[in-house]
Structures are given as structure tokens and as C-alpha cells.
Amino acid sequence: MNITRDQIDELNAVVKVEIAKDDYREKVDKILKDYRKTANIPGFRKGHVPMGIVQKQYGKAVLVDEVNKLLQDALGKYMTEEKLDVLGNPLPKNQEEFDWDADDFSFEFDLGMAPKFEVNLQPKKAVVSYEIEADKKMIENQVTTIQKQYGKLSPQKEVAKDSEVTGTFFNDEAGIENTTTFEVAALKGKKNTDAFIGAKVGDIITVKTKGLFAEARDFQNAFKMSQDEANDLNAEVTFTISEINKREAADLDQELFDKLFGKGVVTSVTELKDKIKEDAERQFKQQSDQQLLNDVTERLIDETKFDLPSEFLSRWIQSTGEKEMSLEEAKEEYDRSEKGLRYQLIEGKIVQENNLQVTFEELKAYAKEMIKGQMAQFGQLNPEEKELDDIAARILGNQEEVKRLSEQLMHQKMLDFFKENVKLKTKKVSFDDFVKEVYN
Template sequence: MNITKKDIDTLNAVVTVDIKKEDYSDKVQSVLNNYRKTANIPGFRKGHVPMGMVQKQYGKAVLVEEVNKILQDSLHNFLTEEKLDVLGNPLPKNEMEIDWNTDDFSFEFDLGLSPKFDVDVKAKTITNYKIVADDKMLDNQVKTIRKQYGKLISKKEVAKEDEITGTFTSSEKNIENKATLSTEVVKGKKQLSALLGAKVGDTVTLKTKGMFGDDHDNQKYLGVEHEDAHGLDIEVSLKIEEVNKRELADMNQEFFDKLFGEGVVSSEAELKAKIKEDAEKQFEQQSDQKLLNDVVESLIDNTKFELPGAFLQRWIQMSGEKPLTEEEAKAEYERSEKGLRYQLIEGKIRNENKIQVTFDELKAHSREMIKGQMAQFGQMNPSDEELDNIASRILSNEEEVKRISEQLNTNKLLQFFKENAKLKTKEITYEKFIKEAYE
């Protein structure tokens, strides 16, 4: 048997596997001998079927199967030993031309080779947002919390900052949705004016255009679908069923203890500091995700290399459950090309910088995750034995291991970018972050 590789260009090659009779004849004969021992053919005792008859009935199928086994093993070993970095899988080139009635066979496979390229994570300056909770946000949050823990006082007539419970209806959009909303979410002046002074039992007609500051509130309060919520411009009726005023909770120690536990917070200033700390921890997750997305986009835009596009389109066309047309394969390649480029870039970054997750890291992360979950149920000091036993069960689940590995890999990659990419830190409020980062 002989295997050779011929480079077509830097991204494409052809591998030829020559298999001779001596490579497969013993294996084929062994299989046929076993068939002869077990074959049930009318007119012959089991184990006494003439070999010529076994050869005639099974010989071609056994030959094809054994040669293909040798072919696949040899090709796999060759790619591994030669350390060829291939994209997709080898594609048979001349399988329709193989004459199975000869003794020797020559198989050809097209290969798509991974491109050579360099990655510069400092190619472009990326904004790293530091989202801060400003005084306006803290004041609003404190007010919201005090409302949640305050008293509900029933009223007959709507005034500012009251809560209205009622049913929105509209025949135009088949709306019939019961909701509770505060007059504070109503941003349209005409709509707010129509509500103020309305009484329990009244039905108020409102225009939806500009009624809320965020069109998504049309989903929340009117019950329309997402695609209808944006730019909704109809009239709706609101039958008022209840009006309530929320009396804010007193800012005393009992209130602080309800929120954070006994003695953790003892003043409004400490309350705001705690809210600020918790909020900015959550904001960090959003800014990290934004940073990761921006670095990925920058790397794709600034890392230039060619791909074996024609080969990959043929591979896509042939590798699915059912073959695609050329047009379908081309469209699928165009959809996936960007992801493939980043997959190659990320792989190179990980390999060159030895960014990988060890089993010890998986286990340690699992233990911390378990401790956090147990703490939510009041189990603050689980034993090492308990943690190890639960972690072992988690790590025996292949899907869980994959999920945790992906999470840790992403965290490691993010940390690498924070330490090595060219970043410009920008301090910003959450409101401005949403507008600047996503709008």
C-alpha cells in the first residue's frame, strides 16, 4: 500500500491511496472462511458449502467492505502522522471510476487545507465599557424597592403615580388583556391626561402611538405579539377595575433587614452603596459580553486569509443527511463563512497561548457552582465530601461537562483579550451604554 499527497495550491491537495491485493487478500479470505462455516444454503450441510459458491455469493461485497476499512484507516493515519490541518473531511474524487474486478485499486481524495495566517489582537482599539450606577438610577431603584415593600391603598380616582388595574381591548388587533400599570410608565401627555381623574368603572380610550417610552411595553401591557408591538398605532379601550396608591415603605432598620439580612445595612447611604455594588456586578456581565463581541468582530475584520471555498462548498453539499444543490451549498457556505473564519482564528489563539480547560478547573468550577446553589437553600457550609460527590455526578454527564467547558473556555478567552487586546476603558451609565452599544 502506498499513500502520496500532491499539493494543488496552498489550500488544496489530492491524496492518492494505492491498495494492492496483498494488502487485503488475507482479510477477505478470513471473512469468507467464516461465512463458509456459518452459511445456510439449501442442499449443503452447514460448514460444507463449496468455497466457490461462497465466493460467488459474498466475494464482491466482502472485498468492497474490507478494502474500504483499510482505506479509511490508512487515510486517517496518514492525515494524523503528516499533521495535516484539514477543513471538513476528505472528499472522494474518483470513486465512480473504481473497477472492483481488478486486483489493485487507486483511490483519490480532495483535501481542503487550513490557511496559514497571523493574528494580531492589538490591530484595532476596542472600547471596554465600565458601566456605573449613577445617582438617578440609584434613586429610582430605592424608590422601586420601597414601593415593592410598601402598603397598597385602594382609591376611587386615578392620580399621578397610582397603579391602575384594568382590561385593554381592541377589535382591530383582537386585544383583550388584563394588566396592572403605573401612570409613571405612560409617557404620552394626551394619554396620561385622559387617565388622570378617571374613576373605577370608567372606560378610557387611548391611542397607542407614543403611549409608552418603549414599544416593547405594548407587549407587556396590551398583550400583542412582538412584531405588532413596534410602531403600534391604534386605539385601545381601558376599562378601569382598580386604582391603588403605593405608600412607600419607611427607610428604617426593619426595612433594611428585610432586604439584606439582619445588620448588613443600617442607613440609606449604605443601602445605595449595596445596590450600586450589586448592580455594577450585573453590568459587568453585559459589558464583558459586549467586549467579547467587539473583539471577535475586530479579529474577523482584521485577520485576512483565503479559504478553500470551492472545496468547502462541495463538502457542505455532500456532508449533510441529504445532498444539497450547488446553489443551496453556496448559500450555506456564505452564511457560515464568517463563523468558520472566527473558529480558525480562535483555534490559533488558543493553541499559541495554551488556553485550555483542565479537569481540575472543571471540578473546581463545579464545586463553586454547587456551593452557590446550596447557599440559596440555606446550606452555607457543605462538606468537601458532599461537594465532591455532587461534582462527580455532574462531571459524569457529558452534556454538563460540555456546557461547563464552554463557559470556562469563554471566560479564559475573555481574560486573555482583557490582558492582551488594545482596549480603551470608557465609564458610562447603563442608560447611555444601551444607546451607544446597541442602538
């Protein structure tokens, strides 16, 4: 057997594997002899079938199978020994009219080589790291929301500006039939508000969906649809009123504090606001961390320049897709996935050069911390170590869970690494300003 490589350019190579008859003959002959001992062929006793018949019936299939095994083993060993950093898998060349009746065989494979590049973690322009603060307005709004949520409902005879109405939106043609509750104050515009003011239980009000609510979330709750669906909807609907209530705000007293946070945890309005601020900023940190990871990822992709073997990768996508696709379709799929592939290569290089690989011990410790957090939610604050080990072992016995937890842990390791090594600029903002800067 002989293997040679023709390096076309930095990103493309062709490997040629030559297999002679002596490389496979002994193995093929042994398998055919074993077949002869067990073959059931009409007209012959088991074990007495002429070798010529066995060869005629099974010889080609055994040959192809054994040569392919030999080929794959040799190709894999060669790439390992040569330390070839390839993308995708080798693609066979010129297989359409391959002659399996020959004694010696020659196979060629296209290889797509991974590019060589350096990652600069200190860009000229620093990446913004947002520190989202819960401002006074947000905290006051949250206090008001809590008071409404835990307040008492008083029935009303007719709808007023401060009413909550419950009823059913309906439009048969648009497939809308949804019972919901909303505040009249959530409606947008005088025309919509006036349509409800003074209405009584049992009344049917006709309105248009477009521009009905001031906030998108109220629209989505009212019609139970996604933001995209909501944006496209412009229908006339009826609303049949089934309840009219006025919500009296709950008092900010110890009974409410205990109901919210547990007995004695919060004892004053000041402590309530501090707790709201603390909880909100903990959630904001998750959002700001995710945004930081997104922004660093985008910056690295934009500023880390390297070429890819695009033609090879398009053909590889074509050959490995779940459904049959043309080369043109494969190229379109490559274009869609190119950015993700670039980041995989960048991340892989960072992980390798900085020893950020996820170890089993790290994964086990991460799983145990996750389990402790879940148990704490049910009041189990001090679980025994053996119990944690047993639960973690069951979780890590599931390959899907291992994959999911590994991805989460790698996500966290990359985030921590970027915080320590990437050029960042901290920017304190309110949540509203964060949304404006990031999503508008």
C-alpha cells in the same frame, strides 16, 4: 497500498490512495469462510454451503466494507503522520461510476487545508474596555422603584395620574387577551393618558397599541410579546378595568432594609445606596466583559487576514448537511458561517500557542465553585469537600454538562487572556451612555 498527495495550492490538495488486491484479500477471504460456517441457505446444511454461492451472495458487500475500512484507516493514519492541518473532512472524488469488480482500486480525496496566519493582539487602535458606573440618577431611580415595589396599595374609585390600573387588553383578531398591571404615568402622550383619567372599575377603554407606552418594556409586559412582534403591532384594543390602586411608597426604614438584604446587613439610606451601587456594578461588569469579548472578537476577525478554501468548504457543507441542499444553497450557508469559522481558527491558534486548553482539573475546580455558589443561595455556606467532589463527579459524568461547562470556562479564559494581552483603552461610562454607544 500507496498514498500520494498533490498539493494544488496552499489551501487545496488531492490525496490518492491506491489499494491492491493483496491489501484486502486475506481479510475478505477469512470473513467469507466464517460466513460459510454459519450461513443458512435453503438446500444446504450449515457449514456445507459451496464457497462459490457464499462468494456470489456476500462477496461484493464484504469487499466494499473491508476496502472502505482499510481506506479510512489508511487515510486517517496518513493525515496524522503527515501532520496535515485540514478543515472539514476529506471529500471523495469521482465516485459516481466506481468499478468494484476490479482487483485493484484507486481513490482520490479533496482536502481543504487550514491557512497559515499570525494573530496580532496589539492593534493600532486600542479596543475600548467599558467600566460601567451606577450614577446618582440610576441609584435614586432604583431607590424609588424599591419604595414602590414594597409600598402599600390603596384602592381608588377612579383613575388618576398617580394610579396603577389592572385589567385586560383584548383584540380577538390580533389574538390579544392579556391581563396586566401598569402605571398611568407609563402611558405615552396626553391622548392616551386622558383616555384613562377618570375611568372606573368595569369601564372599557379603547386605545391603539402603536405609541401606547413610553418604554418598550412596558409594551412587552402589557401584551406579552417580543420586541420584534411589538414593533410590528398596530391594532385597536379594548382595556377592561378590574382594579384601580394608588401605591404609597414604603418608608426607608430598618424593616425594609432587613426585608431586602437580611437582618442588620444594611442600616441606613447611605448604606442602601452603596449596596445598590455595588450590586448594579457587579451586573454591569458582566455586560461590559461580554461587550469586550465581542469587540475583541470582531477586531481580530477584521484585522487577521487569511484566505479560506471556500469552494471546498461549500462542497463539504453540502455533503454534511442534515437536509439535502444544492451547491448554491451550500455556498449561501458558507457565507453565513464564514465569520464564525474564521474566529474558530483564530481562537484555536491563540489557545494552542498560549496553552489555554481546558484541563480536567480546571473543569472540576470550576464545577465545584459553581456548586458552592448555588449552595450558598440556599444557606449552605460551608459544604464539605467530599460533598462537593461527589456532586462534581455526577455533573462531569454527563457529557452535555461537560460540554456546557467547558465552553463557559474557555469563554472566561479567553476573556482573561484578552484583558492581559490585547491593547485596551478603559472608558468609564454610565449605563445609559453604555447603551447609547453600544446598541445605538
